[in-house]
Amino acid sequence: MSPTRIRLAAIACLLAAGAVQADDTKIYKSYDAAGRPVFSDRPLNRSSQVYAMFDGTHLWPRSGTGPVSLPQLSARRKAIEPIVQRVAQSHGIQAALLKAIIEVESGFNANALSPKGAVGLMQVMPATAARYGSFNLYSPEQNVDVGARYLRDLLAMFDGNVRLAVAAYNAGENAVIRHGRRVPPYQETIKYVPMVLERYDRFRTASTY
Numbered sequence: 516m517s518p519t520r521i522r523l524a525a526i527a528c529l530l531a532a533g534a535v536q537a538d539d540t541k542i543y544k545s546y547d548a549a550g551r552p553v554f555s556d557r558p559l560n561r562s563s564q565v566y567a568m569f570d571g572t573h574l575w576p577r578s579g580t581g582p583v584s585l586p587q588l589s590a591r592r593k594a595i596e597p598i599v600q601r602v603a604q605s606h607g608i609q610a611a612l613l614k615a616i617i618e619v620e621s622g623f624n625a626n627a628l629s630p631k632g633a634v635g636l637m638q639v640m641p642a643t644a645a646r647y648g649s650f651n652l653y654s655p656e657q658n659v660d661v662g663a664r665y666l667r668d669l670l671a672m673f674d675g676n677v678r679l680a681v682a683a684y685n686a687g688e689n690a691v692i693r694h695g696r697r698v699p700p701y702q703e704t705i706k707y708v709p710m711v712l713e714r715y716d717r718f719r720t721a722s723t724y
Contacts (some may be wrong), residue, residue, distance in 0.1 A: 540696065591623030595636065600658050606663045608670070611718035612677065613637075613663060615711045616684060625655045637662030681711045 544552055545559040553559060593616065599617070603610035604708040621627035622636040633640050635658035644650045647664050652656045666680060672688055673679035673696065683691045685707045690699040697710055 525618065553719070588622055595623060595625075595655055595659070598659055602656070602659045602663045605660075606667045608663050608667055609715075609719070611722060612666070612715050613659065614658070614718050615714035616666070616681070617659070617661070618714050619707065619710050625653065634658065634705070677715070678708060678712065682708050 527554045529677040543555050543558050545555065545563040546551050555563075595617070599610050599613050601609075603613050617623055617636050620633075621636050623636065625636050627636070628634055629638055631640070634652035636655055637658055639650075639652050639658055639662050641652065642696060643665055644652055644661045647661050650661045652658050652661070666684060669683045669688060670677070673683065675689070678698065679691055679696060682704055684700055684702045686699045690701070690704075691697070694700065698704060
């Protein structure tokens with residue numbers, strides 16, 4: 516069984532057992548003493564990080580983007596895979612990192628719009644897009660392109676440190692700099708970074724098979 520199928524099977528068991536309720540939506544990923552991943556509805560040890568958020572049936576990639584079922588998520592990801600690969604190659608960024616951010620930001624929904632005004636697959640703010648020119652942020656290719664440009668610049672700004680670049684993508688580069696070039700102590704950012712990095716690792720692993 517593939518690593519992804521194992522993860523989904525573990526989550527399905529939690530859902531079937533009624534471990535996750537509508538008012539308790541966090542799924543945690545922890546590691547046991549042997550280094551094996553364990554999924555639960557609460558932190559188990561110091562390794563525990565938020566893996567995903569569920570309403571009991573649907574995965575919420577991120578607050579404000581709406582629920583999406585796991586089959587929907589997979590179908591959406593496959594649909595934009597060619598775009599991600601083209602843009603990643605064009606800007607010298609790993610496709611796995613782009614996909615990780617897109618999954619957490621929008622659940623691969625090109626029409627996503629956050630309450631703060633972030634748009635599309637990579638939840639790009641219009642002000643951020645304006646740095647790079649004029650873009651139709653509801654166009655999947657243009658949205659991923661401008662998001663990748665911004666991510667490329669963040670990686671350069673933080674000397675290739677993916678963790679800091681991801682934190683800056685969420686909180687802004689000035690916040691990371693202001694906090695001593697560390698992940699800002701914002702509740703959303705503290706949850707966001709490990710969720711993106713877990714997916715980044717998963718997509719990198721999948722690409723090696």
